[in-house]
Amino acid sequence: MKLCVILCLALFWVELQHGSCQQAKRRKDSGDNRNRAGGKRGKMRQPKLKEGGGRGHSLLTQVLEKGRFLRLGQSTVLAPGNNVELRCKGSNIGWSYPSYLDTFNDSRLSIIQSDKYSQLILTAPSAADTGQYSCWVIVCDGRECQKDHEHVYASHIYFADKDNLFVPSDIHFQIVYLRPDKPAVVPCRVTTPQSTVSLHREVPPEEIPANGTFVNYDPAKGFVLQKPAHEYQGVFYCKAVAKGTPQISNKYQLLYVEVPSSPPFVSLQSSSSLVSGGDNINVTCSVIGEPDVDVSFTWSFPGQGQRPVRIQTSWRLVNRGRGQTTRITQSVLGVEDMETIDFGKYFCKAKNQHGETLVMTSVMSK
Numbered sequence: 197m198k199l200c201v202i203l204c205l206a207l208f209w210v211e212l213q214h215g216s217c218q219q220a221k222r223r224k225d226s227g228d229n230r231n232r233a234g235g236k237r238g239k240m241r242q243p244k245l246k247e248g249g250g251r252g253h254s255l256l257t258q259v260l261e262k263g264r265f266l267r268l269g270q271s272t273v274l275a276p277g278n279n280v281e282l283r284c285k286g287s288n289i290g291w292s293y294p295s296y297l298d299t300f301n302d303s304r305l306s307i308i309q310s311d312k313y314s315q316l317i318l319t320a321p322s323a324a325d326t327g328q329y330s331c332w333v334i335v336c337d338g339r340e341c342q343k344d345h346e347h348v349y350a351s352h353i354y355f356a357d358k359d360n361l362f363v364p365s366d367i368h369f370q371i372v373y374l375r376p377d378k379p380a381v382v383p384c385r386v387t388t389p390q391s392t393v394s395l396h397r398e399v400p401p402e403e404i405p406a407n408g409t410f411v412n413y414d415p416a417k418g419f420v421l422q423k424p425a426h427e428y429q430g431v432f433y434c435k436a437v438a439k440g441t442p443q444i445s446n447k448y449q450l451l452y453v454e455v456p457s458s459p460p461f462v463s464l465q466s467s468s469s470l471v472s473g474g475d476n477i478n479v480t481c482s483v484i485g486e487p488d489v490d491v492s493f494t495w496s497f498p499g500q501g502q503r504p505v506r507i508q509t510s511w512r513l514v515n516r517g518r519g520q521t522t523r524i525t526q527s528v529l530g531v532e533d534m535e536t537i538d539f540g541k542y543f544c545k546a547k548n549q550h551g552e553t554l555v556m557t558s559v560m561s562k
Contacts, residue, residue, distance in 0.1 A: 272352070276322050292328070358439070363386065365446060372449065374424030396433055459550050460483040464542070491547065492548075496542075497540075544556075
């Protein structure tokens with residue numbers, strides 16, 4: 197009996213030892229999975245994500261020193277004098293920037309396109325260069341290319357200058373037209389968005405409060421008059437303050453306009469409808485329209501290409517009373533020493549941004 201008990205205890209002890217060895221082996225195997233060769237612990241690596249946008253992706257950034265990049269927000273404040281390099285990803289990129297840089301063919305601006313990105317470089321920027329800079333992807337289908345409106349990136353860059361709180365302009369007295377059907381802007385833009393800016397009438401002297409409803413201020417645009425009216429007419433200026441002496445902007449002449457936006461309203465009149473050979477005539481094509489809307493003229497007349505004629509175009513602003521201002525644009529065609537070939541129908545086509553109008557008059561022989 198005792199012998200059986202001893203044998204059972206011996207077998208039980210052997211089983212316990214075997215189980216302990218298996219657990220130790222499992223722990224060791226598990227540990228081997230967590231360690232690289234050489235006994236060092238390996239870190240779990242996350243899969244590397246690709247940049248969004250795919251082919252043609254564009255991103256507006258500023259290139260900083262030592263190869264660093266800064267993604268630009270809706271507005272950016274920079275110091276004048278330091279060269280600026282902007283970059284957009286993409287193999288075919290379009291740019292826009294303050295228009296006066298194009299007007300004066302400014303050599304300080306250069307654009308370079310490479311295989312993977314385009315860069316805009318502006319050397320020695322000043323307060324006058326304050327404005328919106330944007331880039332976009334150009335998508336081409338065969339020979340036709342167009343702007344990809346889903347990949348446009350823009351930033352309004354302020355070149356902060358304590359000596360020029362307002363963006364300098366060559367126009368020292370500017371006309372602003374007030375229309376009842378759309379907001380008007382008094383464009384006193386600033387170079388420092390933190391400036392405190394106010395709008396003032398010259399005569400009678402008073403400040404026009406920016407209440408956020410009818411009048412509000414946008415440092416990138418100026419004062420926006422949401423519902424222009426007769427009482428806003430006159431000479432105005434802006435005043436800005438930013439940690440120092442107040443500065444005054446250029447002056448603005450605000451004129452109220454009440455002419456509908458439409459194709460030209462044209463009248464055509466000859467100095468005489470019945471003339472004799474050897475006489476001189478003038479045929480006048482007149483358009484009454486909005487003060488700041490340009491009009492172009494095209495003439496068709498007898499003897500065209502065979503006889504020399506004189507064409508002169510001019511325009512002037514006219515006060516129609518009750519504070520309303522319109523623009524009269526005229527093109528005068530003159531024919532001297534009338535001949536048989538000059539008699540017949542004279543056509544004038546006037547064109548503006550809203551459309552075109554064709555009118556006709558006849559000049560006959562007596």
